[in-house]
Each structure stands twice: as C-alpha cells, then as structure tokens.
Amino acid sequence: MARRKDHTREELTQLAIQCGRDIVVAEGPSALSARNVTKLMGYTPGTLYNLFENIDGLTAAINTTSLINFAETLRCILRDHAKPKKRLSKIAQAYLEFQLREPHLWTLLFATPIQHDSEDYRTAIHLVFDQVTEVLLPISKNNKVARQNAKILWSTLHGICLLRSSGKLDVSEADPSEELVKRFLNQYFKL
Amino acid sequence: MARRKDHTREELTQLAIQCGRDIVVAEGPSALSARNVTKLMGYTPGTLYNLFENIDGLTAAINTTSLINFAETLRCILRDHAKPKKRLSKIAQAYLEFQLREPHLWTLLFATPIQHDSEDYRTAIHLVFDQVTEVLLPISKNNKVARQNAKILWSTLHGICLLRSSGKLDVSEADPSEELVKRFLNQYFKL
DNA sequence: TATAATATTGAACAATGTTTATTTTTATGT
DNA sequence: ACATAAAAATAAACATTGTTCAATATTATA
Numbered sequence: 001m002a003r004r005k006d007h008t009r010e011e012l013t014q015l016a017i018q019c020g021r022d023i024v025v026a027e028g029p030s031a032l033s034a035r036n037v038t039k040l041m042g043y044t045p046g047t048l049y050n051l052f053e054n055i056d057g058l059t060a061a062i063n064t065t066s067l068i069n070f071a072e073t074l075r076c077i078l079r080d081h082a083k084p085k086k087r088l089s090k091i092a093q094a095y096l097e098f099q100l101r102e103p104h105l106w107t108l109l110f111a112t113p114i115q116h117d118s119e120d121y122r123t124a125i126h127l128v129f130d131q132v133t134e135v136l137l138p139i140s141k142n143n144k145v146a147r148q149n150a151k152i153l154w155s156t157l158h159g160i161c162l163l164r165s166s167g168k169l170d171v172s173e174a175d176p177s178e179e180l181v182k183r184f185l186n187q188y189f190k191l
Numbered sequence: 192m193a194r195r196k197d198h199t200r201e202e203l204t205q206l207a208i209q210c211g212r213d214i215v216v217a218e219g220p221s222a223l224s225a226r227n228v229t230k231l232m233g234y235t236p237g238t239l240y241n242l243f244e245n246i247d248g249l250t251a252a253i254n255t256t257s258l259i260n261f262a263e264t265l266r267c268i269l270r271d272h273a274k275p276k277k278r279l280s281k282i283a284q285a286y287l288e289f290q291l292r293e294p295h296l297w298t299l300l301f302a303t304p305i306q307h308d309s310e311d312y313r314t315a316i317h318l319v320f321d322q323v324t325e326v327l328l329p330i331s332k333n334n335k336v337a338r339q340n341a342k343i344l345w346s347t348l349h350g351i352c353l354l355r356s357s358g359k360l361d362v363s364e365a366d367p368s369e370e371l372v373k374r375f376l377n378q379y380f381k382l
Numbered sequence: 383t384a385t386a387a388t389a390t391t392g393a394a395c396a397a398t399g400t401t402t403a404t405t406t407t408t409a410t411g412t
Numbered sequence: 413a414c415a416t417a418a419a420a421a422t423a424a425a426c427a428t429t430g431t432t433c434a435a436t437a438t439t440a441t442a
Contacts, residue, residue: 107304113357144366156350157350158350160342160343167308180343
C-alpha cells in the first residue's frame with residue numbers, strides 16, 4: 001500500500017500535527033509517541049519519518065502551532081490600544097490562562113527540554129515576543145531596555161507558572177500565581 | 192549471588208546516588224538509566240528497585256543532594272552578614288554560577304519535569320528557600336511579602352536560566368543573563 | 383547443621399525511537 | 413496501452429528503555 005493520495009505531503013504533515021496535538025491535550029506529553037500518533041492518523045510509524053526527521057521534529061511542529069495560536073490570542077487582546085500598563089497586565093493574564101486552559105500543551109511547549117532549532121519555531125517565538133516588546137517600548141528607556149524587559153517579564157511569568165505546575169513552594173495555595181504576577185508587575189513596572 | 196555485604200542498604204543507596212550523579216554530570220540526564228547506574232555500581236538493574244520505588248526516585252534523591260549542596264553554598268556566601276542588597280546580589284550570582292558550573296545537574300534539578308513528592312526533597316527545597324526569604328525579610332514590608340518576593344526572585348532567576356539553556360531569544364548573546372538579572376534586581380528591589 | 387530470611391540476579395515483558403528492505407500504488411515515457 | 417521508473421507506505425526488525433519476578437545465592441538464626 002502506498003501513496004493513497006488521500007492527502008498531499010503537506011496535508012499529511014498537518015494531520016500529524018493535529019493528531020499529535022490532540023493526543024497531548026487528552027493524555028499529556030508522555031503519550032506523544034510515534035505509534036500513538038500514526039495510529040490515530042490511520043498510518044504506520046514509518047510514515048512519521050517521512051514527514052519529520054524524528055519525534056522531536058513533530059514536537060517542535062506542535063509547539064510552533066501553540067506559539068502561533070498564542071500570538072494570535074495576544075494580537076486580539078492588544079487590539080484595543082489601551083494604556084501600556086493595562087496591556088501589560090493583559091499579556092500576563094493571557095499567559096497564565098494559557099497554562100490553565102491547556103496545561104499539557106503548555107508543558108510540552110515550555111516545560112519539556114527539547115532542542116528546537118527549526119526556523120519556523122524561531123519565527124513563531126518572535127511572533128509572540130515582538131508583541132510583548134512592542135507593548136513595553138513606551139514604558140522603557142530605549143529599544144534595548146524594552147527587549148530586556150520583555151525577556152525579564154517572560155522569564156518571570158515562565159518561572160511562576162513552573163512553580164505552579166510543579167507544585168513546589170506551595171504556589172497556588174499560600175501565594176496564588178495571580179498575586180505573585182500582580183506584585184511583580186506593580187513593583188517592577190510601577191504598574 | 193546475594194547480600195555481598197560489601198555495603199549496608201544505606202551505603203548502597205548512597206552509592207546509587209553517587210553513581211547516578213556522576214553519570215548525569217558526565218553524560219547528562221538522558222544517560223541516567225537503571226542499567227547505566229547499576230552497571231557503574233557493580234550491580235544489576237533489579238537492585239535499584241530494592242532501593243527506590245522507580246527511576247524517578249533516584250532522580251529525586253540526586254536532586255535532593257544537589258539542593259542540599261546549593262543550600263550549603265548559600266550558607267557560606269551569606270555568612271558575612273553584609274547589607275541585604277549585597278547579599279541578594281550574591282544569591283543571584285550563586286544561582287547563575289550553579290547552572291554554569293554543573294549544567295547537567297541544574298537541568299536535572301530544574302528543567303526536567305518530574306514529580307518530587309518525597310519529604311526529603313521538600314525539606315531540601317526549604318533549606319534553600321528559607322535562606323532566600325530571610326535575606327529578603329529586611330527589605331520587605333512583612334513576612335508574607337518577603338516570602339512572595341522570594342518566590343518571584345526564584346522564578347525570575349529560574350526563567351532567565353531556562354532561556355539561557357534553551358538558547359531561545361538570544362539570551363547570552365544580545366542580552367547576557369547576568370545583565371538581565373542585574374536589571375531585574377535593580378528595578379524590582381531598587382538595588 | 384538445618385532452616386529461615388534476605389539480597390541479588392537474570393531473564394523476561396511491554397513500550398519506546400528508529401531504520402530498512404519490501405510491497406503497493408501512482409506517475410511517466412514510449 | 414503498456415512497461416518502467418518513482419514514490420509512498422508498510423511490516424518487521426533492532427536497540428534501548430523501565431519494571432517485574434521467580435530462581436538462586438548468601439547470610440542469619442534456631
């Protein structure tokens with residue numbers, strides 16, 4: 001059996017990403033195996049290696065779509081052109097919500113150590129990051145500082161969500177992540 | 192072959208931790224397999240499961256010792272009772288240095304998603320965390336805020352190191368992590 | 383010395399990523 | 413229309429994981 005022409009190569013790639021994503025959403029990153037994905041696709045494991053170099057390639061592709069989706073969410077949120085501090089607060093809230101709404105996708109994207117050196121991935125990262133930088137520009141001294149502030153904001157949100165997801169240090173009980181983020185924004189950005 | 196009495200059960204556990212640690216240091220977290228560890232110990236895989244519930248138990252034990260070591264490093268650093276802001280800066284520096292000196296141990300400890308619910312681990316976490324909180328107490332409004340500040344500081348250091356290790360966002364090139372940390376401390380703690 | 387307790391092994395199982403020869407289907411050229 | 417080349421998909425195999433467990437070897441005990 002071969003070239004069933006049900007799908008073009010590109011369609012097949014998208015199918016793999018979609019199925020992989022569904023598996024991660026439903027059962028978590030540990031269920032993302034070549035056999036699971038191709039079975040859901042209606043193909044056999046070998047097929048995956050026609051589409052991606054290895055299983056990490058599929059992971060990278062799933063993560064890239066997560067980033068693209070998140071970038072789109074940000075774009076909608078930042079549409080209103082509210083005051084910088086208000087927009088900043090919305091960005092932070094959106095990040096926290098992403099982790100809450102799709103914890104498994106968040107884990108695959110941010111808490112799974114994988115080398116993502118594809119060009120697509122780097123582009124998607126900047127799709128998100130550049131928006132954050134842009135919001136920070138009006139309240140930063142210059143361009144470089146805005147970029148650094150974006151990295152610091154990103155790192156902090158990241159770290160707080162990691163603490164929350166790992167259950168370490170009683171985040172979510174004693175000090176909810178929302179409160180930590182609020183304190184950080186207030187203190188750091190004088191928000 | 193059995194009960195060779197070369198080691199007591201406790202010695203055997205320590206041996207496993209030591210060998211596991213050596214493997215991680217030399218070859219990274221991915222090389223930490225039951226067979227690798229027990230081979231280095233001079234035993235067979237089954238033995239590991241007399242000592243730990245599973246391989247994650249060994250990981251947790253290795254991470255616990257990493258935390259204990261880091262806590263000791265902090266203790267030495269904070270011995271001098273310098274000014275709070277100076278001590279804070281030293282804590283941050285120590286964290287960055289830990290990642291630089293032992294990147295694989297750092298990755299196993301902070302960038303590998305594993306459930307650590309042992310009591311020992313929780314204790315070791317607090318061995319580090321309580322020192323951070325203590326340093327922050329004099330420059331925080333009250334006890335609760337000091338604890339929250341500690342979590343925020345921890346999250347930020349964490350996130351910045353993750354960015355550095357993942358190679359994302361050009362941390363280390365355009366904006367070195369040291370500079371990001373410095374900016375964060377200055378801005379957040381008015382240091 | 384016989385027996386019980388315990389430590390260790392070795393082999394087995396299922397699941398993983400990955401490779402490759404083979405087969406099946408489609409495209410191409412005459 | 414047919415033969416042949418190209419491509420796609422498969423099935424089977426391999427090595428490596430974590431993990432379990434009956435069998436075995438050693439020590440302790442009665």
